[in-house]
Structures are given as C-alpha cells and as structure tokens.
Amino acid sequence: DIQMTQSPSSLSASVGDRVTISCQASQDIRNYLNWYQQKPGKAPRVLIYDASNLETGVPSRFSGSGSGTDFTFTISSLQPEDIATYYCQHYDNPVITFGQGTRLEIK
Amino acid sequence: QLQLQESGPGLVKPSETLSLTCTVSGGSISSSSYYWGWIRQPPGKGLEWIGSIYYSGSTYYNPSLKSRVTISVDTSKNLFSLKLSSVTAADTAVYYCARRGTVTNWFDPWGQGTLVTVSS
Numbered sequence: 001d002i003q004m005t006q007s008p009s010s011l012s013a014s015v016g017d018r019v020t021i022s023c024q025a026s027q028d029i030r031n032y033l034n035w036y037q038q039k040p041g042k043a044p045r046v047l048i049y050d051a052s053n054l055e056t057g058v059p060s061r062f063s064g065s066g067s068g069t070d071f072t073f074t075i076s077s078l079q080p081e082d083i084a085t086y087y088c089q090h091y092d093n094p095v096i097t098f099g100q101g102t103r104l105e106i107k
Numbered sequence: 108q109l110q111l112q113e114s115g116p117g118l119v120k121p122s123e124t125l126s127l128t129c130t131v132s133g134g135s136i137s138s139s140s141y142y143w144g145w146i147r148q149p150p151g152k153g154l155e156w157i158g159s160i161y162y163s164g165s166t167y168y169n170p171s172l173k174s175r176v177t178i179s180v181d182t183s184k185n186l187f188s189l190k191l192s193s194v195t196a197a198d199t200a201v202y203y204c205a206r207r208g209t210v211t212n213w214f215d216p217w218g219q220g221t222l223v224t225v226s227s
C-alpha cells in the first residue's frame with residue numbers, strides 16, 4: 001500500500017506570508033495527487049487536482065507542484081480566509097489515500 | 108446542480124451495524140463517469156476513505172475496513188448506502204458521501220456530512 005506523509009501537521013503564519021505544505025508518497029505516484037481545503041464544520045473542497053492544476057474558481061494564490069514522490073502546496077500570500085486544514089489525496093483507481101492534514105493558523 | 112445528502116441514525120450502540128444512505132439529487136447516479144464514495148472523519152482528526160461504488164455495483168473498500176464494510180447502490184432511487192458492522196467507539200465520526208470522477212479523480216461535490224456517535 002502507498003503511504004502519504006504530509007508535513008507539517010500544523011503551521012502558524014502571518015497574513016501576507018508565503019505558506020508551503022509538503023506531501024510525500026512512499027513510492028512513485030506520478031501526478032496522481034489532489035489538494036483539499038477544509039474549513040471547520042464544512043466538507044472539504046478541492047483546490048488543486050493532478051498535482052498542479054487549479055480547480056475552477058479557486059484563487060490564483062493557491063498552487064501545487066511536484067511529481068513522483070514529492071509534492072508541494074503553496075499559498076503565495078496568506079489571507080485571513082485561508083485559515084483551514086489542508087489535505088493531500090492520492091488516487092490509485094479506485095483506492096484513495098489521504099494525507100494526515102496540515103492545520104493552518106494565523107500568527 | 109448535483110447535491111448529495113447523508114441520512115441515518117446519529118447514535119449507534121457498540122457491536123451493532125451503522126447504516127447510512129446518501130441521496131443524490133440534480134443528477135443521475137447511473138452515470139458511467141463517476142464513482143460514489145464514503146469518507147469519514149473522527150472528531151478532531153483527519154479524513155479516511157471508507158470505500159466507493161460504481162453504478163454497476165462494483166465496490167472498492169479501504170483494506171483496513173474491508174471486513175466490516177458493505178456499500179450498495181439503488182439506481183432506481185438514485186441513492187447509495189453504507190453499512191459498517193461491529194462498530195466501536197473508534198467508529199465515531201462525521202461520515203461524508205461524495206462523488207469522484209473516473210477521469211476527474213477528485214471528490215466533488217460532497218454531502219454536508221453526518222455525525223454518527225457509537226455509544227451505549
């Protein structure tokens with residue numbers, strides 16, 4: 001089974017900061033990775049699909065990169081509304097694996 | 108606009124079977140382009156994929172839960188269901204249903220989620 005290791009588990013940053021979250025796969029997963037944002041009490045929302053593609057309607061300050069085993073999710077300039085928990089998600093059809101999540105807080 | 112809505116008991120006793128239904132509106136569950144899945148989230152913890160079903164009835168389960176999970180589909184009622192047997196307190200979670208494409212491999216949309224508590 002492929003394991004997804006997401007880091008850090010929590011992160012505190014200031015408005016305007018550049019924020020980076022990592023997701024590492026235990027083996028090559030090509031670009032089969034998505035990123036979600038989950039706000040308290042809400043269902044997750046996809047932001048990035050296939051490692052680097054921005055979902056329609058998602059602000060351009062969000063981006064994703066990587067392939068193979070190492071992936072990065074970036075917020076170029078943190079906004080107050082970005083406070084949430086972020087998850088990576090690997091798909092190996094039809095099996096799904098989520099990362100452990102990164103809780104993002106405002107400093 | 109496609110919408111998903113979970114329903115079922117909010118309280119289940121230990122050792123019993125948890126049963127939830129996800130009703131799909133605004134679109135057909137019989138599309139060949141999608142899987143229909145269940146994901147859960149224990150309070151304060153991360154997301155865990157439980158399993159998915161294709162409209163044809165083909166099922167795919169998380170290996171860690173496979174022995175206790177059954178997912179079924181009722182195309183005539185446009186819904187799919189989850190049964191999780193022999194529950195314990197560790198199965199207490201918000202349970203979400205969601206759609207995932209066979210080509211667009213992300214979950215969207217999601218239901219609002221329903222909290223199921225396992226307690227006597």
